[in-house]
Amino acid sequence: MPSPRRSRRRLSDPIHEHRSFHRTESKIAVAGHPIHAMLVTFPIALCASTLGADALYWWTGDPFWPRAALWAAGVGFLMGILAGLAGTAELLLVPGIRIRAASWTHFILAVMLLSVLGLNWGLRLSDPVAAVLPWGILTSLLAAGMTAMTGWHGGKLVFDYGLGTQTAAGSAHGGETRGDRN
Numbered sequence: 001m002p003s004p005r006r007s008r009r010r011l012s013d014p015i016h017e018h019r020s021f022h023r024t025e026s027k028i029a030v031a032g033h034p035i036h037a038m039l040v041t042f043p044i045a046l047c048a049s050t051l052g053a054d055a056l057y058w059w060t061g062d063p064f065w066p067r068a069a070l071w072a073a074g075v076g077f078l079m080g081i082l083a084g085l086a087g088t089a090e091l092l093l094v095p096g097i098r099i100r101a102a103s104w105t106h107f108i109l110a111v112m113l114l115s116v117l118g119l120n121w122g123l124r125l126s127d128p129v130a131a132v133l134p135w136g137i138l139t140s141l142l143a144a145g146m147t148a149m150t151g152w153h154g155g156k157l158v159f160d161y162g163l164g165t166q167t168a169a170g171s172a173h174g175g176e177t178r179g180d181r182n
């Protein structure tokens with residue numbers, strides 16, 4: 001009977017062993033800088049702005065804020081779609097990104113977030129002032145929470161798994177990224 005030490009050595013993760021595992025370099029990039037990372041700042045900032053504008057309308061009653069929220073929600077949603085297209089191209093074209101389950105988790109979170117951002121814009125289109133209380137601000141709260149989760153998880157893809165960076169193999173962890181050990 002093989003010793004427990006020997007049988008442990010034979011265990012291998014087929015995903016980790018795959019020849020594409022370390023091919024994580026961004027393909028949708030300008031001079032090596034991933035476009036997705038540049039674009040995501042817009043939905044993140046504008047989602048927070050929408051919530052801020054809703055809160056200021058609730059506090060002051062000034063009808064300027066619902067108009068500001070309408071524009072922030074709309075531009076945030078459209079920039080989110082652009083960011084999502086860049087991210088999806090990255091997901092489909094880069095083998096080391098496509099092969100990791102964590103990338104698909106981020107995709108699912110992001111698509112749910114984009115539908116909430118679309119809802120937040122859509123429900124304000126006909127009457128931006130009446131839409132704020134209560135459904136507008138509640139949707140903004142939900143969107144802000146989901147943006148935080150999606151953004152945090154995106155950061156995990158980059159900083160823990162080394163995705164979109166030069167190569168996971170070329171990382172400071174000597175070929176093994178933090179996420180790969182978890």
Ligand code: HEM
Nearest residue numbers: 034036037040084087088091107110150151154155163164
């Ligand atoms: C809809 C589909 C999406 C896909 C398939 C996707 C995919 C990815 C991928 C593959 C990365 C790793 C870096 C890279 O290769 O560019 C990433 C990073 C990231 N994603 Fe997404 N993403 C999507 C949408 C979003 C959205 C809507 C947000 C907004 C919150 C977001 C936030 C982030 C953040 C903050 C990072 C880290 C960027 C960095 O620090 O460099 N993603 N995403």
